Amino acid sequence: MARRKTWLPEEVADGTRYVLEACGQDKSGAVLVQRYVEFPDGNVIVLSERKATPCRPKRKHVGSASSLHSRL
DSSP states (O other): OEEEOSOOOSSOOTTOEEEEEEEEEOTTOOEEEEEEEEOTTSOEEEEEEEEOOOOOOOOOOOSOHHHHHHHO
16 A cells, blocks of 8 residues: 655664656656655555756776876
8 A cells, every 4th residue: 555655754664665766757858766665564655756866977087097007
């Protein structure tokens, strides 16, 4: 049985899962994520849909290979 809540309990049972599922895009192209909590007894709490935060790659070191080897 799924239900909507505005809060979650401070403690949850072992085996409780926080689930994120990509569920499409908005008009700007941002990915929307559906969120819910599944309890071991089968109860589900549906949380509000959110926009996914974009992933950014780590900053790459710019320099020559020789400068890299001199630091090793």
